[in-house]
Amino acid sequence: AQSVTQPDIHITVSEGASLELRCNYSYGATPYLFWYVQSPGQGLQLLLKYFSGDTLVQGIKGFEAEFKRSQSSFNLRKPSVHWSDAAEYFCVGNDMRFGAGTRLTVKP
Amino acid sequence: DTEVTQTPKHLVMGMTNKKSLKCEQHMGHRAMYWYKQKAKKPPELMFVYSYEKLSINESVPSRFSPECPNSSLLNLHLHALQPEDSALYLCASSQGRGPFNYGYTFGSGTRLTVV
Numbered sequence: 001a002q003s004v005t006q007p008d009i010h011i012t013v014s015e016g017a018s019l020e021l022r023c024n025y026s027y028g029a030t031p032y033l034f035w036y037v038q039s040p041g042q043g044l045q046l047l048l049k050y051f052s053g054d055t056l057v058q059g060i061k062g063f064e065a066e067f068k069r070s071q072s073s074f075n076l077r078k079p080s081v082h083w084s085d086a087a088e089y090f091c092v093g094n095d096m097r098f099g100a101g102t103r104l105t106v107k108p
Numbered sequence: 109d110t111e112v113t114q115t116p117k118h119l120v121m122g123m124t125n126k127k128s129l130k131c132e133q134h135m136g137h138r139a140m141y142w143y144k145q146k147a148k149k150p151p152e153l154m155f156v157y158s159y160e161k162l163s164i165n166e167s168v169p170s171r172f173s174p175e176c177p178n179s180s181l182l183n184l185h186l187h188a189l190q191p192e193d194s195a196l197y198l199c200a201s202s203q204g205r206g207p208f209n210y211g212y213t214f215g216s217g218t219r220l221t222v223v
Contacts (some may be wrong), residue, residue, distance in 0.1 A: 034211050043112075043198055043214040044151070089152055096141075096212060098150035 004033070004074075004091045006099035013081050014107045021076040021102050023091030033074045034092040035065055038101075044090065050074060061085070081106055110135060113216035114199050122223055123189060129218045131182040131199030140182040141212065142174060143198040151198055157182060158204070189222045196220075 005024045015020050025031050032051050036044040048059025055067040065076045074091060086106045091099040112133045121127050131140065137169040139158040143151035156163040157176040171193075182199060196219055200212040 011174040014182070036214075041217075041219065043114075044200075044212075046211045046213070049211050096153065100151050101148075103148075 003097050004093040004099040006085045006089075006091050006102050008102045009100070010103045010105065012105040012107060015083050016080050018077075019078045019081045019085070019104070020091050021091075021104070023099060024072050025074060025091075025093055026072065027094060030069075031063075031093050033067065035059065035063070035074075035076045036090045036092060037061075038088045038090065040087070047089075068073070070106065083108065110213070112199055112201055112213050112215035114197075114218050116218060117216070118219045118221075120221045120223060121186065121189065123174050123191075125189075126185070126187045128186065129184040129199075129220075130199055131184075131215055133180055133201045133213070135201065135213065137201035137203055137213070138179055139202045139204055140176065140179075141184065141200040141202075142172075142184050143200065145196040145217070147195075155184075173218045183206055186220075189220075 003026055006108045007022050030052060034049045037047055037048040047063045048057045048058050048065055050067050057065050063076055063078050065074055067074050083106045086104055089102045089104060115130045119127060141156050142154040144154050145151040154168045155174040156167055160176050160179060171188050175183040175185060196217045198217045199215040202212045203210055
């Protein structure tokens with residue numbers, strides 16, 4: 001089935017460290033990919049999206065993601081994590097199929 | 109206005125009660141959605157209204173009944189729920205249906221507890 005996969009259930013990083021959250025997709029054609037963030041008990045906020053064109057996508061809150069067709073990946077990155085980035089992150093594909101999510105914990 | 113507004117934020121109801129969740133957007137979006145999210149799980153799609161036509165996830169029990177009075181409003185009527193229906197219910201909207209939707213805008217959700 002066409003879908004997205006997030007291999008990491010939980011990641012812990014220190015504040016100020018760099019972050020990379022992994023997402024792999026299994027679509028035949030160029031997919032439409034999104035990253036959403038969800039703070040505890042809250043709704044979801046769109047961080048960034050990829051449809052076509054430039055493979056490096058800039059989003060809000062200092063996040064970026066790179067679409068790599070050769071690796072079927074759309075990993076989310078941030079150069080320096082802030083404590084407020086602690087949340088659940090979802091990679092989402094075509095027709096809004098959600099990955100399982102990655103929970104980010106930020107250590108002081 | 110770039111928001112999806114959901115009311116109430118919290119709801120506690122008994123198994124014999126009838127209640128409704130409400131969702132509103134004024135972005136001119138023509139597709140609206142209800143999602144159910146259990147703790148530590150991704151959201152699961154329940155219903156889609158696209159141009160005020162309903163698409164149903166057939167695994168959703170009939171005790172959940174959606175209603176779309178107009179393109180800006182979406183309700184979810186609840187009747188005879190079970191404790192396992194306790195969850196965060198999220199409403200979302202998009203410009204249109206399908207991969208060209210440019211992403212969904214989500215509300216902050218209604219935390220439902222069935223006792």
